[in-house]
């Protein structure tokens with residue numbers, strides 16, 4: 001694949017050299033476009049030696065090849081690491097004052113930004129507004145990691161590890177079947193009824209590893225949660241999606257973070273919930289995880305006794321993330337919290353009865369109840385749900401209908417709770 005690696009002028013530029021190596025070692029052809037400021041941190045010989053290609057920052061070199069248009073048009077993925085506050089601002093404003101910003105305007109492929117800067121700069125409303133603009137146009141922004149910064153200070157702002165950025169890029173390449181980017185992303189409706197609201201969605205199913213090759217998982221495909229995220233973005237919301245093991249393309253205009261386990265999902269939700277006005281917990285979270293993780297593959301021959309002895313797997317409880325959100329909210333009005341209930345029903349107890357009990361137990365504002373089974377709901381494109389509300393308000397039924405339509409109804413009902 002043709003990768004363009006844009007490098008901004010920050011101390012983390014040295015980590016981009018490791019990212020470049022990951023791309024080339026995995027068979028990708030990489031063109032590096034550093035900004036002039038980036039070259040003060042890591043010089044041109046490093047980038048050209050590691051990429052095996054000429055490296056330029058301005059639009060005045062090799063003009064006959066029209067590089068400011070060609071590089072963007074030919075790229076399969078454009079990744080900017082580190083993306084400084086200045087670079088995010090120039091990208092958001094659509095400036096074209098060097099080769100990298102020109103390339104950003106001509107690219108129609110997935111674009112990934114990995115911001116890195118001091119915490120104050122990252123949290124400044126100007127930077128946050130620029131990030132939101134880029135996400136709304138279809139870019140993927142990897143939230144910076146927390147930890148030690150350049151000096152003695154710590155906080156969010158560190159460039160994520162090159163392996164993490166590489167994984168996000170690999171995911172984007174694998175799941176962007178059709179050319180995406182600014183032109184392909186439907187514009188969020190600024191007049192939409194979710195304009196100004198921040199929506200956090202979880203989707204997919206957690207995996208709880210037993211050893212490097214095995215896990216306990218579930219059948220959730222993530223389709224319903226992805227549909228909620230996509231529709232909320234189209235209705236004008238700022239949307240963050242925490243995705244657990246889903247093989248679907250990122251919804252346009254949605255910031256996606258991937259997790260694997262329930263504990264990772266809990267950490268990601270806790271980090272984002274302070275931002276959200278509405279939380280939609282569509283993910284199927286494993287209630288239990290193996291008590292121990294085997295560092296190497298569990299072998300039959302390691303079973304006590306003889307080869308035919310079946311191992312016993314001890315499980316421990318995972319936290320109930322949804323219930324934790326309700327407890328942490330206390331008496332505050334926001335965030336509005338929507339839970340999902342996957343029920344198969346039981347002899348003598350209907351799916352709806354089980355749902356009503358779960359709504360009371362979890363204390364969320366809405367509970368989307370659906371009947372599940374091997375060929376019901378999971379992985380299907382259609383769904384039938386009952387949306388239960390607190391305080392005895394009548395339930396809202398939706399479906400059978402496509403998961404996009406079901407998502408619209410869930411958002412309609414949640415919007416009435418948001419006020």
Ligand code: CTP
Nearest residue numbers: 281283285286287319320321322339340341342
């Ligand atoms: N959920 C959660 N944390 C868990 C389990 C579930 O946050 N450890 C959330 C799910 O995201 C969903 C809701 O709780 O929104 C209900 O999930 P479900 O699996 O139906 O319910 P459980 O809590 O597992 O209850 P039960 O085992 O009794 O069905």
